[in-house]
Amino acid sequence: MAFYDIICKELASYIVVTDAEEEVCELYSVYYSSGSKARVDRVDPSQSEVEIEIHGGRRSFTLTILQNPHINGELGQTGGVLWNSSVVLSEYFARRSISDWDLSTLNIVELGSGCGLVGIALHRLGARRVVVTDQRRMMKVLTKNVERGKSKGIIFATEYDWDKGSEDQSVLREPVDLVVVSDCVYHEEVVPMLVGAMKEVCQSRADGKVVGIIGQELRSDLVHQAFVDKLLESFVVYRIPVDPSVDSFYTLYAVWLI
Numbered sequence: 668m669a670f671y672d673i674i675c676k677e678l679a680s681y682i683v684v685t686d687a688e689e690e691v692c693e694l695y696s697v698y699y700s701s702g703s704k705a706r707v708d709r710v711d712p713s714q715s716e717v718e719i720e721i722h723g724g725r726r727s728f729t730l731t732i733l734q735n736p737h738i739n740g741e742l743g744q745t746g747g748v749l750w751n752s753s754v755v756l757s758e759y760f761a762r763r764s765i766s767d768w769d770l771s772t773l774n775i776v777e778l779g780s781g782c783g784l785v786g787i788a789l790h791r792l793g794a795r796r797v798v799v800t801d802q803r804r805m806m807k808v809l810t811k812n813v814e815r816g817k818s819k820g821i822i823f824a825t826e827y828d829w830d831k832g833s834e835d836q837s838v839l840r841e842p843v844d845l846v847v848v849s850d851c852v853y854h855e856e857v858v859p860m861l862v863g864a865m866k867e868v869c870q871s872r873a874d875g876k877v878v879g880i881i882g883q884e885l886r887s888d889l890v891h892q893a894f895v896d897k898l899l900e901s902f903v904v905y906r907i908p909v910d911p912s913v914d915s916f917y918t919l920y921a922v923w924l925i
């Protein structure tokens with residue numbers, strides 16, 4: 668069964684998003700009422716190597732991830748370190764039982780992978796093929812993490828810059844089932860490029876059955892609104908409910924092309 672069909676079966680428990688301003692009002696009313704105690708904080712941008720436990724009940728596991736905190740000369744500023752929403756997103760996948768979600772047939776592309784946690788977690792969870800991608804300067808740390816995280820199935824890292832489109836055809840060589848994006852919106856300027864890249868990857872299947880799952884930390888209401896607004900131009904958008912007592916600083920979306 669395509670991942671799209673699996674997600675469609677769950678839509679009754681998801682929240683349809685049709686208006687970016689309303690979405691931001693709703694999210695931020697929960698965000699402000701939850702207080703900072705609710706924040707997931709499982710990353711440490713000061714370390715060059717971190718152990719991350721992915722809590723998924725019977726599918727729990729630990730990954731050791733290399734970081735390069737100084738990749739841009741500024742501590743924690745880039746994909747050289749892990750971001751919390753990558754842990755939230757990895758656990759969203761790990762919490763599902765194999766009978767709910769069999770990933771063993773899926774071809775998955777991660778955009779803006781940074782150190783690669785989400786893609787490597789999906790590989791560990793049994794995905795058939797995972798392609799983790801980022802800009803050229805991230806390739807060294809990403810490739811090392813992929814080599815260290817390899818188990819059964821295919822996983823590889825390749826350069827894919829949202830701005831340049833699909834120069835690297837290895838991303839789109841096979842029709843994609845699932846695109847994952849963790850915390851790639853931190854400035855309004857990146858929004859059109861990222862959404863453009865998501866569209867390109869989603870167009871890799873003629874039947875349109877490509878699902879994007881996005882994990883995003885809530886930082887700026889205006890930037891988040893610009894992101895949702897841009898998504899709504901081309902995608903059907905559903906918010907996946909997270910436990911507000913734990914994860915109210917993060918939001919998850921399931922999207923597919925209109």
Ligand SMILES: C[S@@+](CC[C@H](N)C(=O)[O-])C[C@H]1O[C@@H](n2cnc3c(N)ncnc32)[C@H](O)[C@@H]1O
Pocket residue numbers: 745746747748749750751752753778779780781782783784800801802805827828829830848849850851852853857860
């Ligand atoms: C905040 S980091 C998130 C990294 C990782 N997904 C995580 O959650 O830990 C944003 C990522 O987007 C990547 N990125 C930014 N602009 C990009 C572009 N034009 N093309 C590809 N990746 C880009 C950065 O290199 C960085 O790895």
